[in-house]
Each structure stands twice: as C-alpha cells, then as structure tokens.
Amino acid sequence: MAFRRQRTIAGVAACIAVALAAAGCGDAEPEAKDDVWVVPNPTFEPGSSMEKLNEKGKLTIGVKIDQPGVGLKEPGAKQPEGFDIEMAKIIAGKMGIEPENIKWVEAIPENREKYLQNGTVDLVLATYSITPERRKVVGMAGPYYETGQQLLVRKDETRINGPDDVEGKKVCSVAGTTSIQRVEDEYGAEPVPDKTYTACVDQLLDGAVDAVTTDGALLLGYAAEDPDELKVVGEPFSTERYGVGYRKGDTEMCEFLNKALNRSYRDGTWVDALSKTLWKTTGAVPYPDTDPCPGAQDS
Numbered sequence: 001m002a003f004r005r006q007r008t009i010a011g012v013a014a015c016i017a018v019a020l021a022a023a024g025c026g027d028a029e030p031e032a033k034d035d036v037w038v039v040p041n042p043t044f045e046p047g048s049s050m051e052k053l054n055e056k057g058k059l060t061i062g063v064k065i066d067q068p069g070v071g072l073k074e075p076g077a078k079q080p081e082g083f084d085i086e087m088a089k090i091i092a093g094k095m096g097i098e099p100e101n102i103k104w105v106e107a108i109p110e111n112r113e114k115y116l117q118n119g120t121v122d123l124v125l126a127t128y129s130i131t132p133e134r135r136k137v138v139g140m141a142g143p144y145y146e147t148g149q150q151l152l153v154r155k156d157e158t159r160i161n162g163p164d165d166v167e168g169k170k171v172c173s174v175a176g177t178t179s180i181q182r183v184e185d186e187y188g189a190e191p192v193p194d195k196t197y198t199a200c201v202d203q204l205l206d207g208a209v210d211a212v213t214t215d216g217a218l219l220l221g222y223a224a225e226d227p228d229e230l231k232v233v234g235e236p237f238s239t240e241r242y243g244v245g246y247r248k249g250d251t252e253m254c255e256f257l258n259k260a261l262n263r264s265y266r267d268g269t270w271v272d273a274l275s276k277t278l279w280k281t282t283g284a285v286p287y288p289d290t291d292p293c294p295g296a297q298d299s
Contacts, residue, residue: 003064008133010267036269037111040095040096041098042094046241048248048256049253052099053095057097059097059101059102060102060121061123061124062111062115063084063106063125067218068219068225069129069277070218072086083145083274083278084242086273088125090269090270091244091261093258105121106161108133109176110176112124112126116247119247123245123257124246124248125245128140128244130143130241131178132231136244139293140243140246141244144264144292145288146242146288147218147236147282148238148240151211151231151233151234152201152219152233153212154229155229160210162237163187164187166210166211167187167189169211170189171209172192172213173192173194173197174197175195178240182237189211193258211287214241215234216236249295265287
C-alpha cells in the first residue's frame with residue numbers, strides 16, 4: 001500500500017516492537033518522527049461511515065486540551081498536542097484524511113457520550129476509559145493504551161503514600177469519572193469534584209485538597225511540569241484502558257478502528273506517538289490487545 005509522506009521505519013528497531021509487546025529491551029527512548037502517514041484514495045464499504053468521512057475530507061475529534069502529555073493546547077497554539085492527538089492523526093491518516101483537516105473539539109466527561117450521540121464529533125480520543133457502562137451508550141474500540149489510577153500530592157506530603165491513606169482526606173478529580181467514585185467508595189476519601197484536572201491541580205497547589213487522583217499517565221505529566229511542588233505516590237490501584245469512542249452500533253467503524261490501531265503497533269507509528277509524548281514521563285509500556293467488536297463476524 002502506498003502512502004503520502006512515506007518514510008522508512010528502520011529507525012524503529014525490531015527490539016522496540018518486541019520490547020513494547022513484552023516490556024523488555026530497556027527504557028531507551030526511540031527516535032520520534034514528526035510526519036504522519038496518510039493513505040491515498042482508500043476504499044471502504046459503500047455507505048459506511050469511513051467512506052462518508054473520507055469523501056467529506058474532514059474529521060471532527062473530541063480530545064482533552066488540559067492534560068500534559070496526552071492532550072494539551074497551549075495558549076495561542078493552533079492545535080493541541082499529546083499522545084491522544086498523535087493517535088487521532090494516525091487514525092485519520094488511515095482514513096485518508098490529512099492532519100490539517102481534523103477539527104479538534106474539547107471533550108470532557110460531561111459531554112463525551114452526548115457529543116458522540118448527537119454527532120457533534122465523529123470520534124473521541126480523550127483518555128476515555130473503556131467500561132461496560134459506557135459501552136451501553138457509545139461504541140468504544142481499542143484499547144490503544146493502558147494505565148492505572150494513582151495519586152498526585154504536594155512534594156512535602158508525608159501522610160499519603162497510596163490509596164489506603166486517603167480515608168477522610170479531600171481528594172479532587174473530575175466530576176463524573178470512575179476515579180473520583182473509586183476513591184470515595186473503596187477508600188473512604190472525601191470527594192471534591194471539579195470540572196478539569198488542571199483545576200484540581202490548582203486546588204492541590206493552593207492547599208484546598210490533599211490529593212488529586214486520575215490515571216497515572218496524566219498525573220506524571222503534571223508532576224513533570226512542576227517537579228519542585230508535586231509528586232506521584234503509590235502503585236497503580238486500577239487498570240484504565242483508553243478506547244476510541246464512536247457512535248454505538250457502527251460495527252464497521254469499530255473494525256476499522258481496531259485494524260488501524262493494530263496496524264500502528266506493527267508499522268511503528270504507535271511507538272512514534274508514544275516517544276514524543278508520554279514516553280518522557282512513563283517510559284516503555286506494552287501496547288494492549290484490542291477487544292473484539294460487538295456484532296463483528298468471527299473470521
């Protein structure tokens with residue numbers, strides 16, 4: 001298959017692919033690439049969502065814009081940056097859509113399902129953890145990344161070293177997330193919901209809360225931005241599997257997304273996306289196996 005902006009993947013050594021599958025070969029950071037593969041004139045099933053989007057030449061994707069390393073839009077920037085953003089570009093490229101023809105829309109927990117259901121966005125890549133409850137209302141392909149819930153505290157904090165220490169403590173997370181529900185239900189924390197994780201971090205720095213909780217990959221990004229004031233403590237105490245949100249019932253879209261993700265693992269583009277974003281704070285991680293698509297025929 002031919003690609004525009006084609007490049008060799010010799011820079012992504014075979015050892016890296018094996019390392020990410022088996023978490024081996026050390027933590028050396030691979031060389032990051034800046035270009036994106038875009039499939040010229042791809043063919044899709046007539047009438048499918050992919051065909052319609054390809055003919056339209058544009059894709060609207062819901063993403064986070066306040067999370068370092070995953071989805072962050074700096075003041076004055078034209079577009080956000082981060083791992084989710086890079087993965088969105090990879091998926092768009094396999095649909096034949098150039099990165100400049102992606103419209104980025106901020107997606108937060110309160111609107112992700114609504115945006116997919118009412119057509120505000122075509123896809124969501126926004127640290128969107130796959131759960132049975134969410135799959136009742138939207139489609140979720142993948143996962144394309146796995147992490148775990150952790151705790152972010154002030155650098156001088158000595159009382160909190162893991163989830164067992166948050167009982168009765170004020171812990172902030174975004175309203176409506178599994179993270180805030182878990183620390184309340186399972187660990188007895190006093191939940192302090194807010195609209196964004198950045199707002200939670202501001203509360204932590206101001207001393208209004210004792211900790212912030214969400215996925216470790218995100219918290220490590222905040223800690224890396226302010227290492228003199230913040231630190232991540234404890235081992236992960238959940239498994240969070242990031243999926244690509246799409247409109248429920250679109251089995252063809254799910255199969256396309258899973259194939260695109262699996263192809264990115266093989267061709268080195270997943271490694272490229274990781275190497276210039278989350279690798280800086282998390283190091284090497286294995287790529288996950290994708291879930292079967294609901295309603296898909298066994299092959």
